[in-house]
Amino acid sequence: MSQLGTKKAEVDLPVRTKYEESRRQKTGVFFKKKVGWLFIIVSVIAITIFNFYPMVQAFLLSFQSGMGANLEYVGLDNWRRLFGDPTFIAALTNTTIYLLIQVPLMIVLALFFSVLLNDPKLKFKSFFRIAIFLPCVTSLVAYSVVFKYLFGIDGIVNQFLINFGFIPQTINFLADPFWAKVVIILAITWRWTGYNMIFYLAALQNVDKSIYEAAKIDGASSFQQFFQITVPMLKPIILFTSITSTIGTLQIFDEIVNITNGGPGNATISISQYIYNLSFEYTPDFGYASTVSYVIVILVVILSIIQFRVAGEKK
Amino acid sequence: MNSLKRIFIYTFLSVAAIVSIFPFLWMLTSITNKSVDVTQGRLLPGTHLIENLKTLFATVDIVPALINSSIIAIITTFLTLLLASLAGYGFEIHRSKGKDIIFTILLLSMMIPFAAIMIPLYRMFGSISETAPLIGIDSLGAVILPTATTAFFIFFFRQNTKMFPKDLVEAGRIDGLSEIGVFFRIYVPTMKTTYAAAAIIAFMNSWNNYLWPLVILQSPEKRTIPLLISNLGSSYSPDYGVIMSAIVIATLPTALVFFLMQKHFVAGMMGSVKG
Known part of the structure; x- marks a missing residue:
């Protein structure tokens, strides 16, 4: 009994530590990945707002016509x-x-x-x-x-x-x-x-x-x-x-x-x-x-x- | 045969060098001559330099333009270095599949012609003019924002980060630095030359930018140096001595940067293709 108990305890301890370690590592990796996104997020948002979004806007505008702000869709007329x-x-x-x-x-x-x-x-x-x-x-x-x-x-x-x-x-x-x-x-x-x-x-x-x-x-x-x-x-x-x-x-x-x-x-x-x-x-x-x-x-x-x-x- | 080839090579290179340098010589002699002498093709230094500069500062608002251009160029350069190096570091050190895909998409933005996005950008800044005049139409902020983040510099920093020893990142983590701490305490000081090269290119781009400020700036007191020079150049009765003085003053900062930091200058250009 007592022998078994000590054995159990001996086996238990490393198992739990391993489990905890892997959990900590996993959250660590997860956290690191998230931090990685923090580094790039401002640039990604800025380039989206100032490059990609205007590109889409320009594409939509190319099917519109009118003076100044009074624009309406005219299909392929511009083209x-x-x-x-x-x-x-x-x-x-x-x-x-x-x-x-x-x-x-x-x-x-x-x-x-x-x-x-x-x-x-x-x-x-x-x-x-x-x-x-x-x-x-x-x-x-x-x-x-x-x-x-x-x-x-x-x-x-x-x-x-x-x-x-x-x-x-x-x-x-x-x-x-x-x-x-x-x-x-x-x-x-x-x-x-x-x-x-x-x-x-x-x-x-x-x-x-x-x-x-x-x-x-x-x-x-x-x-x-x-x-x-x-x-x-x-x-x-x-x-x-x-x-x-x-x-x-x-x-x-x-x-x-x-x-x-x-x-x-x-x-x-x-x-x-x-x-x-x-x-x-x-x-x-x-x-x-x-x-x-x-x-x-x-x-x-x-x-x-x-x-x-x-x-x-x-x- | 061989000596003939030599003569040809030296003649060819000399002609190329003269053609390259001549406009500079002409600029430099013109600022010391009267406008009449410049039109008569005088290529010798004259004695009119002080008068030209006096007329320039008295008749042209070059000081406000220099201040505007400096503010815009300094803030743009600072923002570019900060944001692009953070992103370049993030893409390379915290590499992941998702980020690699995003990186490739960002690179595509380098192919977007500015003329294609200038109208939507103008409308975008126009729509926020009333609520946020500091970044609306006719504001220096509106000049800075779209030019401060470009995929080119993110690419540039990522390429250079490939040579950054990754052990230093681990060492920093073991020493208990946060991820942001590793970046500011270890990465930034180690990559000084990369920052110098990027700063030169970013400053020159911003200092020389013409089309976007032309679109977004309207009042004369907001004018940048390229807008001022363009305006002087299109006048009907140009005073050549004065205009050349303005051009020389505008070219001085970039020329100085080039001569003082030639190595970084070339490194900055190369950064875009290395690796």
Whole structure:
């Protein structure tokens, strides 16, 4: 009896402790999980209120029409209106032109600079690197105003071109539909090439130098090395920069407003500027403006998917 | 052949460097010259700097704009660092399946174009203007709120938290710190460089932000620096010396940050792709 009793007691004690321990651990885990939610909850709520909820609202607005706060549902009218709206078509065309010319131009330039600057034998390397990166410290509005003056009819670019005999008479860059677009593209490229270059430079430092040595021994030219080693090695970072640049250029606003204000006519207007004008410059039509804004959303999604596909296939 | 290639490379890089630097040189010489000299393409330093600055401070409300921009940028940066680091830490240290799903959904918000949410945001702040004027239309609060929490910085902090030694969290718990205590007493001091990098990017984004303040701010005395410069730039009879002075003053903070903290600056950019 007594032996059994002591045995029982001996067995009982650890059992209970184990049970309690596991219970404590369970509540501990549970508590820890809850605390984890506390860390993220404010951000989750804020992003929901200031990003996702407005996204849904904009979608609903895109089926409404009316002036200011007097909105009513009009079905697909806004979406139909898009295709017959010359300003929207101009904005879409311009934005597409910026995208197709500026993004590839900038990425190729940035890649080129980074490869040249990655050469260990190059002199004045940090000078070149800092110089090319410098435009990134300016605010978009500030450099836009500077570019507007540089390319003005009596601006310094015109004076330079005339003095060196490149052109017979001044070009009114910002009043010409073609040249105004060129100025916008040059401006964005000036501002962002160095930014992208820094990403490529960092990625190049992780590329094993011996690959290039081996390629050289095999007789590969610099161009072959560039296209067959550098580009494939940097593919993930090229994908990243081309997606961010695409999203950025699709939304271009600051430069257009401050360099040309969309002119001459609507020759440089971008989708974002048109949305702004529809909402805050003309008689406000929030419904139709939201429809136009959803075009950017759709474009961002489509282009991102295409870029991921293209990058994926080449693997 | 090889020397020809060298010459080409140095010429190419030099042209790129000159093109990159030239607008800065022009800005810097313009602030020392009369407006007439600037239009005549003078590229040498002049003696008109003091006059330009005097005219700037006398005719343009640059001081209130600098104050507004500073208030907005400092509060936005503080809120961004606090909220994004809390969330980045929470997602990585207190990892769970549910949180990973939420994290992926949050990342999607990075693809939302601002132009698409600007109208609903404007209406949202308009509807609370009367009850809460401090965060209503034409308030600095309304500029700050939507920009203070972005998925980008949460992602940034989470990526950097991957390199944070998790043993420190356990050590803190054993020492009797609460979960929040572990965060503020151990995580924050250890991650100083991450905070520095994030602070630079957040400050620059806020300082240079144009579209949202343009939409939400209306009265001239609330204007931020980019709004002021945009306004100066669109004037019909521009005084180039004065406008360039305003632009140089507006660019100084970000340029200084860049030159003093180059490493953090680049680290901040890289943070978005690391890992």
